[in-house]
Structure formats: structure tokens, C-alpha cells
Amino acid sequence: MTKTSSVMGPPPPALTTTTEPPAVRRALILGAVAFVALFLVMPLAVVLAEAFRRGVGAYFDAITEPYTLAAVGLTLTAAAIAVPLNVIFGLTAAWAIAKFEFAGKSLLITLIDLPFSVSPVIAGLIYVLMFGAQGWVGPWLIEHDFRIIFALPGIVLATVFVTFPFVARELIPLMQDQGTDEEEAATLLGASGWQTFFRVTLPNVKWALLYGVLLCNARAMGEFGAVAVVSGHIRGVTNTMPLHIEILYNEYKFAASFAVASLLALLALVTLVAKILLEWRYGDELAGVHRMPRGGKA
């Protein structure tokens, strides 16, 4: 548009009806950039600056300290259990909701959203009330020497609860939109249920699934409230990274606290980079899928 008009002669005052005047455009871009800088880039920079305040040596001392390593290990373990579980739960829930009609479907959708609407602290408290020493099944568990609260199972449970909606929420709208035509076609061609799932359904939702997993993972590693309630803050045993950061901060070990925080931020960045790499690697295919006009309405 712009090119043609500049060749044709002096450009008209308004290029197209959808283009704002340059001043407005610049102001909007500036505003967006300023916002991102103030609320995203600056805090990250502060975390890094504070972490390295006492020098590189102190930074590596802080992150190689045994309690820190234990916290990193626990966080990764909890995420490594919670994320696959929620991938399975999310896929089954989304599959059921998108591809079948059944009574109580809207109730199920509401239940999936429950962890988003309930405060994480309450989520943690639920497990304490159930499995704690004074809880419903707590005494029985203590008798059989099986610890849930103040132990890894509790942390995993709380993490699973809090991160439950991410995968399902990402998949449901997409799967509903895609309908069941392709699955029906696969079945008519002789594919079994599993073949249909692995060769047709899963490839069709893999990008949404990946986004869901990344979001779920980020939240699983960063979860504070629910885990804080069930963990008991036993250093080296039930302390996850976010809890460890808080403890260090409360003990005025600011540099160490920020060092661990930078590590946590780094983990988040790793998932983001992984996502960008995958998008770049499979960009063509992704674009191909998106270009496909949606079946339904002709």
C-alpha cells in the first residue's frame, strides 16, 4: 500500500483507514516497551544484579551450598512427577470433554477450573486437613509409617492440584474446535482406539499440549503458597526452591537468596527457550496446520 502510493506521487494524508498517525503508533509502541521494561526486564535485571553483588565466587558458593542443591533437586523431582501426571489427567479430561457427550460435563469443566479459583494456601490446607496428624486419614497413615504431609508426597499432591488446569485448559478449546471428523475417519479406515489417539488426535494437539506442559512446568517449579503449607520447611528435606529463597531472604542472606532466585528464573527461561527452539524447528509444519481452514462451516 505505502509503496504503491509513494511511487504514484505524494502519499495521501491517511494511508489506510486502519493505520494510525505515526505519532500515535510511536506512542503506543513506546508505552508497551516501557511497560515491559518496567515490569518484566527490570525485576529480572535486579535479581541478577543482587545475585552477583558479592561477586561471582559468592554466587557459586550460594548455589552449590548443600541445602540449595537439595531444594533444586526437590523442585525438579516434584515437577518431574506433577507435570507428567497432569499431562495424563489433562489429556483424558480434554478428550472426554471435547469428544463425548455425557451428563455432568459442565460440572467437570467447572471442577477443572477449581484450582484457579481457590487460593493456593487453601489448596495446601486441604491436604493438611486430610493427611495431617489431626486430619481424617492422618492417624492411620502415621500408624503405617507413611508420611504425606511434611514430605515429598504432600508437596507433589499440592503441586498437582495447583497445576491441574493448565494442560486441560489449553487442550479443551482446541479439541472442541477440531471436532471428531478425523477420529471418525481414522476408525473407518480400520485404526484402533490407541492408533487413532497416537496417530491422529495427539499430533493434532501437540502444540497446545506443549504450551500446556510448559505453563504447567513453570507453575510447578514456582509454586509457593500451597507447597509452603504442606512442606514444613525442613531444610534439605522438604524445602523447594521458592521456599528456600524465602528462608534465605528472611535470614538476611540477600545475595544467596537472589542467587537461588536467579537459578529459578533461569529454569523458567530454559522452558521458554525450549519453546522458541521447537517453534523455530517445526515452524513450517506449525504454519501449515494453522493455515488449514477449519472444517465445519462452508
Added chain:
Amino acid sequence: MSIEVRGVEKVFGGFRAIDGVSLNVQEGELVALLGPSGSGKTTLLRVIAGLEFPTAGSVLFDGEDAVTRHVRERKVGFVFQHYALFKHMTVFNNVAFGLRVKSRATRPSNEEITSKVNALLNLVQVEQFGNRYPSQLSGGQRQRVALARALAIEPRVLLLDEPFGALDAKVRKELRRWLRGLHDRMGLTSVFVTHDQEEAMELSDRVAVMNRGRIEQVGSPTEVYDTPATPFVYEFLGNANRLPCRIERGRAYLGPIVFTEAVGLADGLGIAFVRPHDIEVTVEHQNLSIPATVRQVLVAGAVAKLELSLDTEPGMLEVELPRGAHWGAPFTAGQKVHWRARTARVFPANAGSPPAAPSEVEPATLK
């Protein structure tokens, strides 16, 4: 492979989508299920395929009950209205899918799959697009890929749901002829769903006209067009003028015109259906012709359409003249003319259900 549908009913919630349908399709036949939106034709096709379970009745393939068989084992080739191609797979992999999911014992070798898929891509004339994704093909090409994919499993019957619905008029015509040729060459038994009467007439051996979950008439295209069994069939298969008449002793009286086509009908009020192209219009009064006034003249392609208002009674008459006939001495609006019907079909005034309004848009499936 013959198909027999026996007293099939399908109820969704409280809605009777199919209300007791029986239909026989002979081996090698190409049958059209023709009807307006919501007449149950797509549901019937899905019942035959095994995608829907009939509430009552049975479907027999070669005399053997197919309802007890899983969809996967029916060996039915099905082409969806919107093709339902696997969008994350190349054209080649789409067509190969049905062969690759076979159990190890029956699965052909990779070389066999490759040569078979290439042969099919050749057959449907998309051999150069094997490496493309469905999104990179035109509608007509996607349609043909969907057909190749369905044929890969060597189906015993081929079912097509509105196979040309999403294509433009020209591609539609080409594909129609091509499909007819393919059906004959491969000796398939095929059933296809359409709401386009021209498509049904041109393509099929027999047409089953459906309305409100029932089959109103089954017959060859000429049979259903020339001797429609019900007013619905008459009106659905083409434009129709409804003219009230009087039936007396097997004859229908419309002004001075007497139709002998009312044999066997009870005396009383009747409706004479007259196709617009079965009406003669002259300037001069002729034997048994009725006066009328030309209201409007439209020349559309090969035909000239006249709208006449009757002088004797209220209502309008649609007339289609071959363009040539109109050309020599064109009629003009306001002109006084005379008309008479060459032939008509008479039904008692209260016959059959009122036809559901035919509509162009068809929902993908009735749910």
C-alpha cells in the same frame, strides 16, 4: 456387495432423525439420498457406515447383519463432507493411513504400500502432490485425496456425504462425471447424500427422496421426476406451480382444462402440479387455453422465465420457455397472453405432509 436397510430408526434426545427407513442397494449400484436439511439423509448414511447406532432396525451387508460389527471391521469407504483429511500428514501419508494401521499379519510391506498409494494418487489425479499437506491443496484436490484414502482399504461399499457440497459449480460438474466413471470402473456399491436434485439426477442409478426422517420415494431419476409419488417429491425435484383443481370421476378440472392424470383419486378438491417448462404460452387464444397477463420477463442463460398472473383466479404462474422460442417474438410485461399445460400431476388437496422448506445450507451432521 449389497446393502439392505431394514426398518431403521434413530432418535436423538426427543428428535426422530430417522423414522423407519428401509432401503435396498444392489451390488454395483450408485444410489443418491436426496432431501432437504434435516431430512435425516446424513444420519442414515452414518448409520450405514456404523458411525451411529440405530435406535431400532438393522443394516445388512450382503445379507449379513452389520450392526453387530465394529466400524473398523466393516470395510466401509467413507468420504466426509469436509473431507476430514489428517491435516498434520502429507497427502501420501493420508492415503497410506488405512494400510499402515493394519495388524502386522495383514499389513502390506512398505514397498507394497508405496506402490499402492502411488497408484491411488494416480487414479485420483493428484500424483504430483504426494508430499504436500492438505492445507496446500484446492478443494477439488482435497476431495480426490479423501476419495483415494477411502479407496485404499479396498472398501466393499463407498459412502459419500455431500461429496461436492463445498466445491464451486464448475469443479462440481467435472468431479461428478469423474466419480461416476470411477464407480463404474471399480465396480463399487455406492451411496451418496446430496440436497442438490440436479446432482442426484445426473449421477445416480436410483434416487431415494427423503423428508422428515422417511423415504418418500425410491426410483430411477426419470421415474421420480416424471411420476413423483407425493407432492413433496414433486416440489423438491424441481420448480412447481400448484394450481387448485376439482377432481371428478378420475379427471381433474382446472377452468376449461381437463387433466386425465387423476385416475383413481377420490372426488373432491385437488391440486394440480405443473412444471414451469410444461406450460405453453401463446398470444392468440388456443383450444383449452386460459387467459393471463405477463407480469415479468427474466432471461437467464438458456431459458426465459415468465411470471404470469391469472385472470380467472388469484396466484401466479411460473413459466420457463426455451430461449429460442422466446427470442422470435419476445413477450413483454403487461402483455395479455394465453397459456395451457401440456401435462400435470394431480394430488388430492390434503395429500401427504407439507414439504419442509428446501434450503441450500446443510448442517454437517445432525447431533
